[in-house]
Amino acid sequence: MPIQPWHWMMLGVVLMTLEMFVPSFFLLWFGAAALMVALMAWLVPMSLIALVISWLLLSVLLCVLWFRFIQPKIKTRTKAGLGGATVIGEVGMIIERTDGKRGKIRFNVPMLGASEWVCRTHDDAPLAVGERAVVRRIMGNEMFVESHAIDIKNT
Numbered sequence: 001m002p003i004q005p006w007h008w009m010m011l012g013v014v015l016m017t018l019e020m021f022v023p024s025f026f027l028l029w030f031g032a033a034a035l036m037v038a039l040m041a042w043l044v045p046m047s048l049i050a051l052v053i054s055w056l057l058l059s060v061l062l063c064v065l066w067f068r069f070i071q072p073k074i075k076t077r078t079k080a081g082l083g084g085a086t087v088i089g090e091v092g093m094i095i096e097r098t099d100g101k102r103g104k105i106r107f108n109v110p111m112l113g114a115s116e117w118v119c120r121t122h123d124d125a126p127l128a129v130g131e132r133a134v135v136r137r138i139m140g141n142e143m144f145v146e147s148h149a150i151d152i153k154n155t
Helices: 005-021 027-043 048-073 148-154
Strands: 091-096 103-111 114-121 132-139 142-147
Touching: 005 027, 027 048, 091 114, 103 132, 132 148, 142 148
Parallel strands: 114 142
Antiparallel strands: 091 103, 091 132, 103 114, 132 142
């Protein structure tokens, strides 16, 4: 039984599905290459050897393109694993009132591994829920914050 284009398409779908279970972008490119070979086999009938060589070449080409040109341009937005100084100046939203006591602040992107942090202000100034605040210092598990409105006035 000759290899049909839909066989390549199924191989591509299986490889791309398996990509979800492995930690790196590796099988995705073999799957994408298999889909491209399926399209090539459907448009132009080719021998099995030519299809396999095309699949291998396309797989290597897509891997090289990904790791060489595309992946370095993708910036990770999380600051997990970085020092505390990297979050100084970040703006979050108060989700639990800080009236002289501890409150909570939430960030759109996790900061140092968590998106919600216990916070307080330097002068125990109250910050209302929904107010935006700027991180000024980190001490232990607490962030010392200041109202973003004050920060904008000072700049």
